[in-house]
Amino acid sequence: MIYINGENLALQQMIDVVRGFEKVALDQEGIEKVKASRKLVEELIERGEVVYGITTGFGKLADVMIPQEKVEELQRNLILSHACGVGDPLPKEVVRAMMLLRANALVKGYSGIRLETLQLLVDMLNADVVPVVYSQGSVGASGDLVPLAHMVLVMLGYGEAYYQGERMPGDKALIKAGLKPITLGAKEGLALINGTQCMTALGALGVYDSLNLAKTADICAALTMEALQGIPDAYDERIQQLRPHPGQLKAARNIRAILNGSGLVYRKERDRVQDAYTLRCTPQVHGASRDAINYVAEVVVREINSATDNPLIFPEDGIVFSGGNFHGQPIALAMDFLGIALAELANISERRIERLVNSNLSGLPPFLIADSGINSGYMIAQYTAASLVSENKVLSHPASVDSIPTSANQEDHVSMGTIAARKMYNILTNAENVLAVELLTAAQALEFRDKDKLASGTKAVYDLIRSSIPALTHDRLIAPEIHKMQEKIHSGEIIQAVEQVVGLLL
Structure with missing residues (x-):
């Protein structure tokens, strides 16, 4: 059970809930804060005071009593x-993250929501009513109004939801889960939808996977180094210390640890x-992306709390302030930055793939197949990687530099x-697929080297690949193998295989 109070939800805890289906409960101190802020809302209504979103309309209609x-x-x-909203539905794990993060923001006690309304959101999450x-329709201020409104529809018995693997009307999903829809009171609709939880949910899941992708990129590079019999001098700690960016230091240390004991790179001739x-x-290159990812992780963890x-309701002062905490600019900039960082991990990976399949650069058989000509080998796998990298360059154009007025220019x-977050999410998947191609091609290149000289870390990766994907001796369908490798990257299986041998990667 994970207790949320709006103050210290960690990235790993979010993953435990969203992907591990850990149950969630409201912290008792948070419950008291929720009650206190709700009490002030009700007092304001009784006194007939003019308060935005409580006794007025919204946006440009704020002056309508x-x-x-x-x-x-x-x-x-x-x-x-x-x-x-329009477009494809968001992945269920993203919506589960939205629900958790919105509940965590509300339990801070500054939103004026009723406890029973907040509890229904938590109950839906625990029952996996999603x-x-x-996916489309949010401009990122006033928060993620459109996607969060679709989330709240189900709480009212409208919309649609997934329950036990089936898509169905929202009211039916609630009934099947033993829950009942609610009627919203004053301020509650605004409290539920006026926030950044869609972009932050995408960002939180994305940055968690990006941290793992950075480690996987180091593993890919090490495997390619052995396949190309690279020179490991460039990774020497003394070089890194003269330019001590944290990510650079970590990437070099990881690669050295993975290559430790290699007879293919540590050789005299x-x-x-x-x-x-x-x-x-x-x-x-990997290090710069790592530092960017770590920066974004800090931004995301601040935002989820x-x-x-x-x-915002301040019951201890008996006051309500209108402000702009819903504005998504901190996350927007971070998501654009993260997308660029991930695109660069894929960029350099694709260039390593090219060196592997190009016999003029590698000294290996063309496209890593012994009988080339009649066989194309991994020729077109490199095309796929190149296509993904090119697509990432388009997706890396920043969204955060754009703005367009809404609500009759009130929200200008x-x-x-x-x-920005949705683009980053696509870039991440593309990057995983590029790294999947690098793992396949590097493992194939090693078929033409002395595998007895592999380092223990790279041998663990090679063995994992070969446990489900045989060496390429003649042309066959490669797409399922790329998909399989991408799944092993996304699940962290590649990292686990290496860490069991060399210890924890940084």
């Missing part, structure tokens, strides 16, 4: 009118003085953070 008897209708209409949330940049500069709606600067 709402009579007390219309407050529930206002909140219901807010959700129905804002559920304008709303169908469409050499036919060249130094390697091409894609081998020699791996610590610098932030209150991001408007207005928006972040496009959710677009």
Whole structure:
């Protein structure tokens, strides 16, 4: 059981809930804060005070006063009118992350929501009632209004949800899970949808997988180094210490650990003085991406423990403030940065693939197949990697530099953070597939080397690959093998195989 209080939810805890289906409960101190902020909301309504989103309309309609008897209708209409999403549904794990992160923000006690409403969101998460949330429609301010509105629809008995592997109407999903829809009270609709939880859910899952991808990239580089009989001098600790960027230091240390004991790279006879940049500069390139990923991780962890709606309720002071914590700019910039960092891991990987399959550069058979000509070998696998890398270059164009006015120019600067996060998510998958091709081609290149001279770390990777994918002796269908390798990368199986031999990678 993971208790949430809005203050210290960790990235690993989020993964345990979203992917590991760990149960969630509200922290008792958080519960008391939720009750206190709700009490102030009710007092404001009783006094007839003018407070945005509680006794007024929304956005450009903030000056429209709402009579007390219309407050529930206002909140219901807010959700129905804002559920304008289009495109493909988001992956279920992203929606589960949205639910967790929204609950974590609400339990901080600054949103004015009723405890029973918040509890329903937690109960849905624990029962794995996952709303169908469409991926397009958010401009990233005032938060992720459109996707969060689709999440809340199911709480009201509308919309659609996945339950026990089946897509069905929202009210049916609630009934099957033993839950009941609610009627929203004052401020509650706004409290539920006025936040950054869609872009942050994508970002949190993406940065977690990116941290693992950086380690996998080091493994790929080490395997390719042995396949090409590279020169490991460039990874010497003394070189890195003269330019001590943390990521560079870690990447070099990882590669040295994986290559420790290799008879293919640590050898006396050499036919060249130094390697091409894609081998020699791996610590610098991988390291820069690592540092970017770690920066983004800090931003994301701050965001998942932030209150991001408007207005915010301060019961201890008896006051309500309208502000701009819903604005997604911090996440938007971070997601663009993360996308670029991931694209670079794929970029350098594709260039290593080219060196593997190009006989003029590798000294190995063309396209890594003995009987080339009648066989194309891994020729077209490199095409696939090149295609993905090129697509990533387009996706890496920053979304955060764009803005377009909404709500009749009341909301005249928006972040496009959710677009940035969605692009990053696609770049991540593309990068995983590029690294999958590198693992396949590097393992195939080793068929033409003395495998008895492999380091223990690279041998663990080679053995894992060969446990399900045989060496390429003649042309066969390669796509399923790329998919299989991508799954091993995404699941962390590649990293686990190496760490069992060399210890934990940094």
